[in-house]
Amino acid sequence: DAGITQSPRYKITETGRQVTLMCHQTWSHSYMFWYRQDLGHGLRLIYYSAAADITDKGEVPDGYVVSRSKTENFPLTLESATRSQTSVYFCASRTGIYTEAFFGQGTRLTVV
């Protein structure tokens, strides 16, 4: 199916473990983004990518790593998960600056 999908939808992990959240889009959109959503903070940008092999930090990048070897995939890795990274994570993509961003369903991550 066309669209943007995230996996897993739900994840519980332990402090200190590495975890990777996957994001796949079928439209070949150039721009992709990772946001985290926390109560009282809205959506905050973690990392973004303008194209394959081009990534950059957003507002809250500490503790996260991204890669984009293929246009359609944009995984987000928590190198050593902390409780403060408990959040809902959204992946998004868009074609240009005057078009809307399309969001994945979100991944609810709990770090215990």
Added chain:
Amino acid sequence: AQKITQTQPGMFVQEKEAVTLDCTYDTSDPSYGLFWYKQPSSGEMIFLIYQGSYDQQNATEGRYSLNFQKARKSANLVISASQLGDSAMYFCAIPYSGGSNYKLTFGKGTLLTVNP
């Protein structure tokens, strides 16, 4: 730097009435687009409406319309004839200023509750 403010953490409206959700922003870009999203309790982010800064008319999409006042840097969302299904969190978003204007920054949202 861009800034976006939604001053109403929560709003209540009676079913079938209209409601206005506020959004003010600050940007140094002369040309930009402004977006509104809906997030129901199920969690997905749903695009509602877009306004270009140089559009001559306020955007409308069905029951959604924008009260766009560029000089005041205000883009309020108006929902007419509210329905119970409109109960959700609503976010406005604008691009980051400067060369990274493909990134969107979001307000903190307004939680709308529609009462029967």
